[in-house]
Amino acid sequence: MLLQLNNIFKWVNSGGQRIFLLKDINLTVAEGEFISVMGPSGSGKSTLLNVIGMLDNFDEGEYSFLNEPVHTLKEKNRANLYKQYIGFVFQSYHLLDDLTVKENLEMPLLYKKVGSSERKSLVADTLDRFNIVGKKDLFPSQLSGGQQQLVGIARALISSPKLILADEPTGNLNSKQGEEIMELFKQLNNEGVTIIQVTHSEKNATYGSRTINLLDGRQINALNG
C-alpha cells in the first residue's frame, strides 16, 4: 500500500458559513495503480491532488503515506517526504523559462544534492528515454506544448519518485499530443510507476486502472480498493 486517506475533510469559512472543499474522502492507493480523478469544475479534483501531494493542508482526517502519518508531521518533514517520493506534472507545464531543457531536468537533482557525474548520467538517460536528446539545449519557449509537457514529465520522473501526480496533463494540448502523453503515462505505469491524474476527458480516464468521481468535494460511487 502506497498511501491511504481516511475521512479527509477540507473546508474554508466564508461569511459565517463553512464551505467544504473535500468532504469525507476515503482512498487507498496501492503501488502500481493508475488512478484517474474526474468530476466537474469545482468538485475538488485539484484540491484532492494537492492534498495527496502535500502541497496543501487538510482540516480533518488521517493521511498515511508509506506508513508515515502525514497529518502528524511537521511542515518541514512533510516537505521532505513529498520531495523524495512524489513528482508533479502540471497542466501548464511550469517549466522555468530561463533554463534549457537539460537544466530544467537537472534542477530536482541539484536540490537533492546528487553528485555531478551521477547527475549527468541521469540527465543523459532521461533525455534518451524520452527521445529529446536533440532538444536538450533549447529553451521551453522554443518547444511545442506537447514537447514541453514531455519535458515536464521527464523532470517529474528524473528523481525516480514512487508517485506521479498529474493535474490535467493534457489540458493545454491538442488531441494528438494528448494521446501521445497518455500513451507515455500508460507505458510508465506498466514500468511500475504509480500515477494519479486529474482529467476532464472520459477517454483519458480509460487509460487508468480505476476512476474516482468527485462532486462538490464528495466521492460518488467510491470504489475503495
Next chain:
Amino acid sequence: MIKNYLKIAWRSIKSDKLFTFIKVGGFAMGIAACLLIALFIKDELSYDQQYENKDRIYRVVLQGFMDGEIKKSVHFQLPFADALQSDFPEIEKAGKINMSELFGAGKRGLRLTGESQNNFEDGFVFANQNILEILEITLVQGNTKEALLQPDNIVISKSKADKYFPEGNALGKSIVLDNNTSRPYTITGVMPDFPKKSHLQFNFLLPIEDTNMSWTNQNYFTYVLVDENASIPALEKKMFSIMENYIIPAQLAYGRDPAFIQVLKTVEYKLQPIADIHLRSDLAMGDGLKHGDIRFVWLFGAIAGFILLLACINFINLSTAKSANRAKEVGMRKTVGAYKNNLVAQFLTESVLYSLISFLLGLMLAWVLLPTFNEIAAKSILFPWEVWWFVPLMASSALFIGIIAGMYPAFYLSSFRPVNVLKGSLSVGSKSGNLRSGLVVFQFAASVILIIGTLIIYKQMDYILHKELGYDKDQVVILEGANILGNKSESFKAQLLQLPQVQAVTKSDYLPIDGAKRNGNTFKKVGEGIEDRGIPAQFWRVDYDYIKTLGVKVKEGRDFSREIASDSINSMIINAKMAQDLGYENPIGKYINNGRDWTIVGVVQDFHFKSLKEDISALTLVVANNDLGAISVKLKSDNIGGGLAAIEAIWNKNVPNQAFAYSFLDQKFTQMHEDVQRMGKIFNSFALFAILVACLGLFALSAFMVEQRKKEISIRLVLGAPFKSIYKLLTLDFLKLIVIAILIAIPIGWYMMNRWLEDFAYKVDIGWEIFLSAGGIAMAVAVATISYQSIGAALIKPLKSLRTE
C-alpha cells in the same frame, strides 16, 4: 550549486534588459555619487595630517566678547611668540608668520642678481626660524637649523628652485626683489613644496624684518609646539598672563581709555589644533586663508548617505516588483524539491551579482566623472587604487550591500507557498503596500528637499553676482605687480590717460576684492568725550582718481581734488557706515583722529569691499603717496581688447624687464565668491543624481504596481473601460504620495536653507515661488515617469493576461 545560482542569475539579468539596466544603472549612479562624495570628504578631512607632531601643533586664537558678539582674531604682536616660549615651559617652541601685504608679503617681483628680467611671483611670507621647526619643514638643500636667522636669508620652494635653477644648485645664489638691488637676498634653503593639503601655501620664506617690538600692533600668526604632557585647557588659562603682564600695561601707556582695557580683561586665548584649521575656522577670524567648511562636509556626507539609501530602496523595490514573475519559479522549484534556504541562497546570489556589477559600473562612472568633479570642486583628488584597502573595501561593500538589499526580496520571495502561486491565487506584494508607499514618500521628500536647496542656492548666487555693489566692477583692469614702476608710476598713469580707450586710472593697493591690502585702525572723535573707546574702521590710502575710477557715488560733501592743497595733507572721505558709527548727522567738517587729525570732506555711499557674507563695515579714505603700487584702469566699454593691447605697449616701454600681467576686477569679484559658487555646483550635481535615482525608483514602483494589477486592468478593459480611466486609476495613487512628500519636504527644506542663508549678510528671501517650483518640478518628473508605465498598462491586450486562467 553556486555555479547553478550564478547561471540562473545571469540568465535573469539578460532576460529583461531594460529592467536590469534601470536596476543596475540606478544602483551604479548611487554608488558613483557616494564614492565621489566619500573621496571629497576624505580629501577635506586629510588636511594638515602630515606632521609627525600634529597633535602638539596649535595656532593661537584670541577670543573675546565685543559689541554683543564673539570676535576672534589670529593676529598677534611681534613679541607675543617669544613671550609664550619664555614664560611657559609647556610651550616647546613658538613661531610667527606675517602674511600682511602691508609688510611686503604676497606678491613680489623677483629676479636673479645679474639678470634684468623681473618675474612676478606669489607666495612670499615672513617667518622666523621656529616656524621651520614647528611645521617640520626639512630643507632639501641648506641647513634647516639656521636657514632663516640672517636678515638677508631666503628659503624657496623646490618647484621655484627648479624653475630658476634648473641645473640644480640654488643654495647661496643671490636674488633681488622688486628692483631693490641695494638689498639682495641669499638663498639659504630649498624647502619641499607645501603639501596640497596644508592650510598654508607659501613659496618664499623671508626672515622677519619688522623690528617694532610694540605690544599694540598685531600682525603675526602664532604657531606653537606644545609639550606632549601639557594640559591644553590649563595652558590656555595660564596664557592670559600675557595679557596682564604685557599687553594691558602697553595699552595703558599708549593712552587707551578704561573701557577698552575692560574689554581686554575679558578676552581668552585658545589653542586651535593645526588639523582643525582647514575645516573649523571661523570666517570671523579673518585669517585670509582658503578654508573648507565642516558643515559642508556634514551636508555632503548626509547627501551621500541619502543617495545610497535611495539606491538601496530602489534595488529592493525593483526586486520585489519582479516577484510576480518569479513567484511561479519559486513554486515550481519548491515542488521539485527546493528548500527555503536554497531559494534564499539563490536570490541572495542574484542580488550580490547585481550589486557587484553595479559596483563595477559605479566605480567606472566615478572614475570617469572624477576629472569633472575635481574641476567643479577645485580639488585634485585621485582614485586611491594604489591604497591597499581600496579594492577589498569596494568588494566587501558590494557584497555587504548586495546581501542587505537582497535580504528582503530573498526572504519574501522564498516564503511563497507553492500551492498558492501555482494556483495563481496569490496577489503578490499586496501585504506590504504601506511600507512601499512610505518608501516612495521618503524618496520624493528627499528629492524635493534637494530641489529646494538647489533653487535657493542658485537664487542666492544670482543675487550675489548681480547685486548693486555700490561701485562699478565692470571693465576695470588691474595691472599686476605695478609696484615695480616705483617713482615712474605717475608718468605711467599720465601716459595711460592719453589713450583713447582709457576712461580713468587710479593707483592704490586697497581694492574692494579679497587679497587686496587692508589696514584696520581705530578712530576717535576729536574734541568730544574721552570715554569713547574708539571706532574701528579701515584706513585706506588712495589717490585723487580712486572714487571716480571705481564709480563710487559721493553722497555728501565732495570727492578729493588736486586743486585743494589740504586734500593731500589732512582731508578724509568716509563711507556712510562710518558716518553712522561716528553718530554724526552731518559729518562734513568734523575732525577724527587715528594718531593724527583728519577733516571729513565727503561721505561716499556704502560699497561692498568684502565678501557679501559680511556686512559693509566702516571705511575711511585719504590721499597719500605710499601704498599706491597697484594700478587700476577703467576702460571705455567698447573694444576691451584694443585697450589692453595699448596698455601693454605702454607697460613694455616703461617696464621692459617684467612681463605684462593683468586681471579684471569683475573676475576677482567672482573669485571672491567662488567657494559659494563651487559648493552650489557640487550640491546641484548631487541633487540631480538623487533626483535621477528617485525617478528610477518611481519608475520601478509604477512598473511593480502595473504588474500587480495587470489582471484587474485587463478585466476593466474587457468591460469597456476607456484609456483615460485606466490611466487615472494608475496615476492618481502615486500622485497622492508625491503630494504628501512635497508637504513633508517644504518645512524641512525651508529650515535647512534658512540656516544656510544665515551665513550671508546679504541674502535673498525664500519666497513661496521656490516651493511652488520645487513641488512643480517633482510633480512633473513623477507624472512623466509614472505615465510611461500607466500608458503602457492602459494599452495592454487584455486577452494576454487573462489567458492563463
